[in-house]
Amino acid sequence: MKKILIATRNKGKVREFRDFFLKYDIEVESLLDIQQDLPEVEETGKTFEENAAIKAEQIAEILKVPVLADDSGLMVDALNGAPGIYSARYAGEGKSDEDNNRKLLKELYQVPKGERSARFVCVLAIAIPGEETTFYRGECEGEIGTEPKGINGFGYDPLFIPNDYEQTMAELDPSEKNKISHRSHAIRKLESWEKIIKG
Numbered sequence: 234m235k236k237i238l239i240a241t242r243n244k245g246k247v248r249e250f251r252d253f254f255l256k257y258d259i260e261v262e263s264l265l266d267i268q269q270d271l272p273e274v275e276e277t278g279k280t281f282e283e284n285a286a287i288k289a290e291q292i293a294e295i296l297k298v299p300v301l302a303d304d305s306g307l308m309v310d311a312l313n314g315a316p317g318i319y320s321a322r323y324a325g326e327g328k329s330d331e332d333n334n335r336k337l338l339k340e341l342y343q344v345p346k347g348e349r350s351a352r353f354v355c356v357l358a359i360a361i362p363g364e365e366t367t368f369y370r371g372e373c374e375g376e377i378g379t380e381p382k383g384i385n386g387f388g389y390d391p392l393f394i395p396n397d398y399e400q401t402m403a404e405l406d407p408s409e410k411n412k413i414s415h416r417s418h419a420i421r422k423l424e425s426w427e428k429i430i431k432g
């Protein structure tokens with residue numbers, strides 16, 4: 234079976250990439266499957282693009298193979314785009330998705346419905362040894378609810394209500410999320426993914 238390596242340790246992302254590539258008979262490998270000791274990549278960039286490039290390029294450099302990386306996050310208009318690139322560590326390093334959601338609700342406590350617009354952003358970077366890194370961006374518009382709902386997905390999905398939907402992303406069937414999500418929009422732009430398939 235053909236394979237693609239994604240430089241992530243996020244199980245939620247891995248599941249979504251697996252679902253997408255399954256129909257092409259392509260197996261998704263992540264850093265969770267690599268036995269070799271790999272350094273913890275520090276996300277020191279100031280943009281999604283910079284962080285996606287850091288993750289993809291460092292692993293491509295070490296393993297000498299093509300690598301895909303995903304840097305993503307939630308941008309809330311009432312918070313001037315926060316948590317943005319800090320979405321994974323919004324409530325602090327090592328805190329859970331629930332902690333991040335609790336902090337987001339607290340920050341938006343006084344913000345009325347109608348002013349809680351937000352978008353998910355996903356930037357994919359493809360690093361191929363010896364070639365210039367390329368980027369693909371996808372976005373998904375919506376608003377932040379007032380309490381967590383649903384058990385599917387990960388991260389802020391229980392609080393994010395996509396435009397034209399009544400339910401949160403975590404209440405939608407995963408196949409529905411995969412049709413409308415920021416990640417799926419970015420993946421669909423990734424015409425050159427065939428270049429990074431092994432086997």
Ligand SMILES: O=c1[nH]c(=O)c2ncn([C@@H]3O[C@H](COP(=O)(O)OP(=O)(O)OP(=O)(O)O)[C@@H](O)[C@H]3O)c2[nH]1
Pocket residue numbers: 240241242243246276303304305306307320321333353386387388389390391393414416
């Ligand atoms: O509800 C959500 N649905 C999504 O579809 C989604 N995509 C991203 N996010 C949030 O943004 C952070 C990414 O940060 P991030 O790109 O640094 O990833 P990460 O640190 O979790 O894993 P890695 O890929 O870096 O190993 C994640 O942790 C989540 O909090 C999402 N939340």
Ligand SMILES: [Mg+2]
Pocket residue numbers: 276321
């Ligand atoms: Mg990260």
